[in-house]
Amino acid sequence: MTEGRKLRVAMLYGGFSAEREVSLSSGRECAAAARSLGHEVVAIDVTRDVAGLVAALTPRPDVVLNALHGRWGEDGCVQGLLNLLDIPYTHSGVLASALAMDKPTAKRVFEAAGLRCPGGEVLHRSLVEAGDPMPRPYVVKPIDEGSSVGVTIVQPGDNKPAIHDGAWPYGDAVLVEPYIPGRELTVAVMGDRALAVTELRPKQGFYSYEAKYTEGKTEHLVPAPVPQAIYDQAMDEAVAAHRALGCRGVSRADFRYDDRPGQGEAGGLYLLEVNTQPGMTPLSLVPEQAAHLGISFPELIGWMLEQAACD
Structure with a gap:
C-alpha cells in the first residue's frame, strides 16, 4: 500500500454477542480515528442477516x-x-x-509452546452446579466468551455455588481453574513487538466486565511496578503467545503474577489468555500502552489498516 493512500474502510461493529456495548464503543472510537486520517468509513452494525452484511460490503471496500x-x-x-x-x-x-476464543484449546497451544497456564478442566455445567469440582478458591469461566463475561471466583465461605438455579447462559461446557492469587498484568502486542506491561488494580473485587468498562473502577499502572525480570518475561511471553496462535495485527495477553513470598516454583507468572481483538474504547488498554510509547490512537488505527490492506 502506498503510504498516505486514502482507503475505503468498512467498519464492522456492534454485533449480537454479550460484548455488543463494548463493540459499539470501540467502533465509534475507531471510526473517528480512521476519518481523522482522511479515510472514507462506512460503519456497519452487524446482525444475523448474512445476506444483508454481504450487500453492505458491496461495492468491495x-x-x-x-x-x-x-x-x-x-x-x-x-x-x-x-x-x-x-x-x-x-x-x-x-x-x-478460533483458537484464541476457545480457552481450553488455546491453553493446550500455549502449553505446547512452553508457556505456563493455570491448570483446570472442562466440566459439564451440572457437575459445577452440584457442588465444588475442586478445592476453593477456584474460577469458573465460559469456554468461549471474552471481556470476563460470565467469570466467577468461588471463595471459601461463599454460600452459593458458581452456577445455581440454572443461571448459566453460556452452554453446557464450563472451564474450571484453580484461582491464582496475586496481581493482574496485561501486555499489548503490535505486530512483532510487545508495547508495555500494565498492572490492573480493581478498586473492588476482580477485573470483571464492570471493572473493565466503568470509569474509575480500576487503576491502570503503566509501566507496571513489578521486578524487571517479571516485566521482561511478560513482554517475551506475550509475543510468544501471539506467535503460537498465529495472530497478526494487534493482540493482548493477560497474566496473573503470584508474588507471594515463599511460593517457589508455584509462584511467578501465569498466562491466562490472549485477546485477538482487544477493546478500543476510551478505557481500553492497547491504546493506553501505545500512548505510553508515543503512538497516538489515530496512528495505531492507521497502522492496523495499513497492515491489513497490505497483508
Whole structure:
C-alpha cells in the first residue's frame, strides 16, 4: 500500500454477542480515528442477516476494520466470511481467532509452546452446579466468551455455588481453574513487538466486565511496578503467545503474577489468555500502552489498516 493512500474502510461493529456495548464503543472510537486520517468509513452494525452484511460490503471496500468483540465477530466466523469475499481485514485470521476464543484449546497451544497456564478442566455445567469440582478458591469461566463475561471466583465461605438455579447462559461446557492469587498484568502486542506491561488494580473485587468498562473502577499502572525480570518475561511471553496462535495485527495477553513470598516454583507468572481483538474504547488498554510509547490512537488505527490492506 502506498503510504498516505486514502482507503475505503468498512467498519464492522456492534454485533449480537454479550460484548455488543463494548463493540459499539470501540467502533465509534475507531471510526473517528480512521476519518481523522482522511479515510472514507462506512460503519456497519452487524446482525444475523448474512445476506444483508454481504450487500453492505458491496461495492468491495479496500479493507474491513473489524471492531466486533466476542462470539461470531472474534472467533473466526466473520473472518471466514471475509475470506470468502476476498476482503482484507484487521486483526487475526480464522484459525488464530478460533483458537484464541476457545480457552481450553488455546491453553493446550500455549502449553505446547512452553508457556505456563493455570491448570483446570472442562466440566459439564451440572457437575459445577452440584457442588465444588475442586478445592476453593477456584474460577469458573465460559469456554468461549471474552471481556470476563460470565467469570466467577468461588471463595471459601461463599454460600452459593458458581452456577445455581440454572443461571448459566453460556452452554453446557464450563472451564474450571484453580484461582491464582496475586496481581493482574496485561501486555499489548503490535505486530512483532510487545508495547508495555500494565498492572490492573480493581478498586473492588476482580477485573470483571464492570471493572473493565466503568470509569474509575480500576487503576491502570503503566509501566507496571513489578521486578524487571517479571516485566521482561511478560513482554517475551506475550509475543510468544501471539506467535503460537498465529495472530497478526494487534493482540493482548493477560497474566496473573503470584508474588507471594515463599511460593517457589508455584509462584511467578501465569498466562491466562490472549485477546485477538482487544477493546478500543476510551478505557481500553492497547491504546493506553501505545500512548505510553508515543503512538497516538489515530496512528495505531492507521497502522492496523495499513497492515491489513497490505497483508
